Amino acid sequence: xxxxxxxxxxxxxxxxxxxxxxxxxxxxxxVKRAKEQIAAGATYIDVNIGPAEKNGPELMKWAVKxxxxxxxxxxxxxDTSNRAAIEAGISVYDRTNGKPIVNSADxxxxxxxxxxxxxxxxxxxxxxSKAGVPSDNDERMAYCQEMLERGxxxxxxxxxxxxxxLFLVIKGMQxxxxxxxxxxxxxxxxxxxxxxxxxxVSNGTPKHIRPILExxxxxxxxxxxxxSAIMNPCDARLMETVKAADIIKNNFLYAxxxxxx
Amino acid sequence: xxxxxxxxxxxxxxxxxxxxxGEKAVTIGGANIMPLYTFDAPAKNKxxxxxxxxxTGVDRTLPGIAAYYDGAETIAEIAKRASEMPGADFVxxxxxxxxxxxxxxxxxxxxxxxxxxxxxxxxxxxxxxxxNVEKDTELFSKLAEALQGRNVLFVSAREENYKTVAASAVMxxxxxxxxxxxxxxNLAKQLNVLLSQMGIRPESYVMNVGSAAAGxxxxxxxxxxxxxxxxxxxxxxxxxxMPIITPVSQETWAVKESIVSEEDYPEWGDRETRGVDMEVCxxxxxxxxxxxxxxxxxxxxxATISGMxxxxx
Numbered sequence: 314x315x316x317x318x319x320x321x322x323x324x325x326x327x328x329x330x331x332x333x334x335x336x337x338x339x340x341x342x343x344v345k346r347a348k349e350q351i352a353a354g355a356t357y358i359d360v361n362i363g364p365a366e367k368n369g370p371e372l373m374k375w376a377v378k379x380x381x382x383x384x385x386x387x388x389x390x391x392d393t394s395n396r397a398a399i400e401a402g403i404s405v406y407d408r409t410n411g412k413p414i415v416n417s418a419d420x421x422x423x424x425x426x427x428x429x430x431x432x433x434x435x436x437x438x439x440x441x442s443k444a445g446v447p448s449d450n451d452e453r454m455a456y457c458q459e460m461l462e463r464g465x466x467x468x469x470x471x472x473x474x475x476x477x478x479l480f481l482v483i484k485g486m487q488x489x490x491x492x493x494x495x496x497x498x499x500x501x502x503x504x505x506x507x508x509x510x511x512x513x514v515s516n517g518t519p520k521h522i523r524p525i526l527e528x529x530x531x532x533x534x535x536x537x538x539x540x541s542a543i544m545n546p547c548d549a550r551l552m553e554t555v556k557a558a559d560i561i562k563n564n565f566l567y568a569x570x571x572x573x574x
Numbered sequence: 575x576x577x578x579x580x581x582x583x584x585x586x587x588x589x590x591x592x593x594x595x596g597e598k599a600v601t602i603g604g605a606n607i608m609p610l611y612t613f614d615a616p617a618k619n620k621x622x623x624x625x626x627x628x629x630t631g632v633d634r635t636l637p638g639i640a641a642y643y644d645g646a647e648t649i650a651e652i653a654k655r656a657s658e659m660p661g662a663d664f665v666x667x668x669x670x671x672x673x674x675x676x677x678x679x680x681x682x683x684x685x686x687x688x689x690x691x692x693x694x695x696x697x698x699x700x701x702x703x704x705x706n707v708e709k710d711t712e713l714f715s716k717l718a719e720a721l722q723g724r725n726v727l728f729v730s731a732r733e734e735n736y737k738t739v740a741a742s743a744v745m746x747x748x749x750x751x752x753x754x755x756x757x758x759x760n761l762a763k764q765l766n767v768l769l770s771q772m773g774i775r776p777e778s779y780v781m782n783v784g785s786a787a788a789g790x791x792x793x794x795x796x797x798x799x800x801x802x803x804x805x806x807x808x809x810x811x812x813x814x815x816m817p818i819i820t821p822v823s824q825e826t827w828a829v830k831e832s833i834v835s836e837e838d839y840p841e842w843g844d845r846e847t848r849g850v851d852m853e854v855c856x857x858x859x860x861x862x863x864x865x866x867x868x869x870x871x872x873x874x875x876x877a878t879i880s881g882m883x884x885x886x887x
Contacts, residue, residue, distance in 0.1 A: 315808075315809060315810075316809065564809070565805075565809065565811065566759065566760065566763050566801070566805045566809070566811055566813075566814065567760050567763075568760055568761075568763035568764040568766075568767055568813065569760070569764050570767045570768070570771075573767070573771075574767065574813065
């Protein structure tokens with residue numbers, strides 16, 4: 314097994330600094346955040362430009378070129394509901410260090426993003442839901458199968474479909490947490506890759522609690538076979554947990570300095 | 575359905591390290607395949623074989639060695655002869671005489687010997703020290719200065735002295751070093767991390783992950799080599815992508831099978847044959863496990879192993 318893939322979530326239009334930088338196409342704050350995340354251990358950088366209805370393709374192209382040129386062609390996850398923007402981003406994307414990730418498809422309105430990924434030899438995040446939160450794991454699995462089939466028909470390799478179990482908020486959906494973990498185990502049993510937005514679990518909790526809940530969740534999920542997460546690599550506790558879990562899973566050889574690698 | 579062959583190549587590869595200078599410089603590493611799996615893809619460089627000589631002279635009690643070095647008396651003559659050994663890519667000078675628990679030769683004497691050897695040969699030079707941490711630290715520093723520009727490989731820097739050895743041998747005088755860990759894969763990786771954190775570039779060091787003669791705990795060496803190659807290639811662990819050099823002869827010529835006389839053990843047969851057998855089978859095993867260079871003593875071992883490499887790579 315390879316190392317857990319950390320997708321850095323911090324280039325997100327919901328952040329006021331990033332939002333402003335995207336509006337003004339000012340590279341500096343975006344490159345800074347990309348570099349911070351890479352230094353902290355992110356493999357992929359997520360680029361969330363929001364719906365970007367006005368200038369999506371132009372903005373994504375600019376963001377992809379800006380970040381990759383400044384950061385040694387770091388691989389990126391292109392995160393927007395605007396399909397034209399994803400395609401535009403891929404058209405200027407450098408694959409030296411990894412395929413682009415289309416973030417994301419689901420079993421509902423966004424299922425065509427699987428075809429988009431297939432047509433562009435990209436990885437796709439396949440969210441195991443259709444509309445809203447699935448009621449149980451049977452439903453999640455049905456969506457997973459549907460998307461897997463769609464991907465296979467379109468000529469994708471299964472390993473390029475990273476299934477997202479949809480992490481749920483603990484404060485409010487506490488009774489569903491073990492179901493999500495169980496589902497990750499089912500994906501792993503099928504030999505499938507998985508990823509998901511980890512920070513969902515700690516939504517609405519006090520700031521100092523968030524890394525603790527996220528760290529515990531990622532460790533438990535890695536034990537079930539989670540292969541990636543979209544998360545904040547700049548949180549030391551969280552990254553240490555991921556690195557230590559990688560060591561325990563024998564995904565990465567132990568050396569005394571492993572936290573520095 | 576017809577069988578489709580799917581070569582197992584990796585997107586990661588072993589680093590390349592060059593020793594020596596000029597036409598006969600030797601580059602090891604570079605492979606993106608499992609050791610000897612040349613049916614998957616060509617290996618970029620062949621495994622290199624070194625002919626070992628020592629500052630304490632030639633062991634003329636072994637007829638094959640005595641015959642090969644016949645007429646070679648001075649260290650320069652011996653070195654030149656070793657450099658011409660069929661199948662040898664480099665000369666490995668073992669400064670056994672420097673051992674404080676043995677002859678305890680001074681650093682100055684050793685530097686003089688090393689210079690004579692370097693002058694006498696046109697192939698790359700590898701120097702193994704006294705295998706005493708304090709002595710080697712001083713020895714390598716002085717040798718590195720004296721042999722500046724020759725791109726010598728010093729075997730080895732250890733956990734206790736890597737800083738001084740790397741600073742002098744590599745940073746100050748541009749030679750190469752090997753990082754030694756005694757069959758401890760976590761330490762092997764850690765030493766590589768520490769060297770890289772010092773600013774030592776990947777093309778400037780190799781690893782010696784330890785060795786043992788076949789039958790003397792070799793299974794630990796085998797599992798270490800396997801784990802190193804697995805991490806380097808399948809897990810793309812850049813801190814284990816250094817090529818590996820294994821000083822085989824120092825282990826195999828020190829075990830009972832290579833030492834006891836035929837008079838004492840008549841049922842074991844000729845001593846020299848036994849010694850060569852131990853050396854050859856251990857070398858073949860470390861090469862199959864992923865060693866990129868081996869150091870051997872007997873001309874027959876060098877011929878046999880270089881023949882094996884030519885056939886398989």
